[in-house]
Amino acid sequence: MKKENHENSHININGFREYDARWLYPKDINQEGIKNIGKGLGSQIISKTNKSPRVIVGHDYRSYSEEVKQKLIEGLVSTGCNIEDIGLVLSPTTYFAQFKLNADAVAMVTASHNENGWTGIKMGIEKGLTHSPKEMSELKKIVIEEKFIKGKGSCKKIENFGEVYINELKKNKIKNKIKAVVACGNGTAGIFAPKIIKGIGCEVIELDCNLDHTFPKHNPNPEDLKMLHSLSESVKKNGADIIVNISASPYSK
Template identity: 30%
Template sequence: MFGTSGIRGAVGTDVTAELALAVGRAVASDGHDRIVVGRDVRESGELLTDALAAGVRECGSDVIDVGVAATPTIARAIEWLEADAGVVVTASHNPATDNGIKLWTPSGKAFGPGRRDAIERRIEESEYDLQSWDGLGSRERRDGAIDHHARTLREAVRIDEPPHVVVDVGNGTGGITASVLHELGCTVRTLNGQPDGSFPGRPSEPNRETLETLMTMVAETDADLGIAHDGDADRMMAVDETGAFVPKDSLLALFAREAASDGERIAAPVDTSLAVDDALATVGADVTRTQVGDVYVAERATEPDVSFGGEPSGAWIWPAETLCPDGPLAACKLVELVADRGPLSELAASIDTYPIRRASVEVTDKAAVMAAVEETVLERYDDVDTLDGVRVGTDGGWFLLRASGTEPLVRVTAEARDEATAESLYDDAREIVTESTE
């Protein structure tokens, strides 16, 4: 039921009011007495939120409804409103056909595997603490969550010479970014600023392929950079002043290098580029690798010497601020960096990029294949990490073999500091998968 990013799927089949009701009941029955609830702009979110709130109240817990807002806004509101947990009804960067449910702790960290499993077990066993008529919880609407988040963003950065920024809201909930940057003195233009859960301006996920309009606008104006969010604004990607999309690993490396100092670490998933390791080496810092998923990055970011966590997907975490991936915070941090250090194109060019190969191999039984892959790799290689899939490190690079979480596929990734080594590692990795399917 729960993936690493909560529940997501097609509305009416995978995600229904019945499911939302069950999640609300389970969260309340699991000992959470005061629960913040909010949603993104998808129209289906209204009925899902109502069903979820009804489930919470049926089991005697109180609902604090903060309305439509960015996921980081809602996650940050949990502590601010002195609640025990938070629920965001969102499918994040998924298409308009989908919706989902994600659970949050007061620290801003998403529910980890243990807490998710407890909720799922209650739903499967219908183990709810349903109350009689005089024990039902209340539902209160609270305004101010967006203002609270905006205030923390303004306090988190200092921009002495505010640049010109184009913000592509993506028809989602990321309008807070444009507002805060304007308040900080930036000249701000917006794209796709009208909230619309059908995402008419572009697909919800911001990437090189979906941001052509933003890239063109930045290139043809005097803008210093462009910012783009997904539907719930937990992700942030960027375009430099020439209109070029900033590679995801380069953006991760820039944030990491800026956040870390000598002896510190940054948390990043197992498929993170060597470019991040090399950028951190210049400031005496290291990478600690995690499973793929922002919840795992956030968990590692709780360790005292970890100053930053990020995923190339666009989820960025500054643990001193919050353990929730906060796209508006990332936008403000990037604008501050450009204002202080100069053009984004030059900053991105200071990060090395390396050849990387990716492919997916269709398999019949991915669990059996991955078991055979692990056995083979452990026999042949010394530097092996089985934290999430099987990752092999070599003198010149690395490769990762990892089962897809949703499809009958094994994903193959290989990277090295030169083309020949990358190709060789990729060929070796593909061969191991092929051998393991025989």
């Protein structure tokens, strides 16, 4: 397996995928490697927007995700990007924030439905879209060749943006009452999905909606058989109409 190593930086180049990037952390990427990803992404954003851009950044609920996010932010800021950190959120929340706050780009630290030990970054410049394969190839080249722009950016926290997202989605009311089993696998969705689904008018039966980054019941993947069996039992027990089964950090492509 080919790897690209730099002084004080370790990045497995196979982590660059078609639409995003994922690594085992810190086995396949270390903190300085994450920082270089931030430098590369910041350089790419600046070259495409031709300005000092505002970038929305968020993270999922893993024990190490905030640590990864901070190194990513350091890299972005070093190129001249101005970061608006919306904190612990779902991946779709970052895309929503780009529209709501009229920002220039997004970067979300998330391992999606992968097991603990994984980290990753979903990113986008054009509103509502993740990086394309072409953009991922560009980013990979910038990082490998270390062709980083130098600048002086900034970082500020946007408090309680998750509530803005929840309140926006709660506007979509349903006409008929539905009983829903909402399963979040102890991941990030647990602080969002029950509130949203109750808010639109459903009766909610919560299943593993408390946050626990050890994922004690099963792998946080909606296709995990243990999760599917527990869902089946809950539906039968509660006479539910539908199941809402969400991964550790929902994402979109």
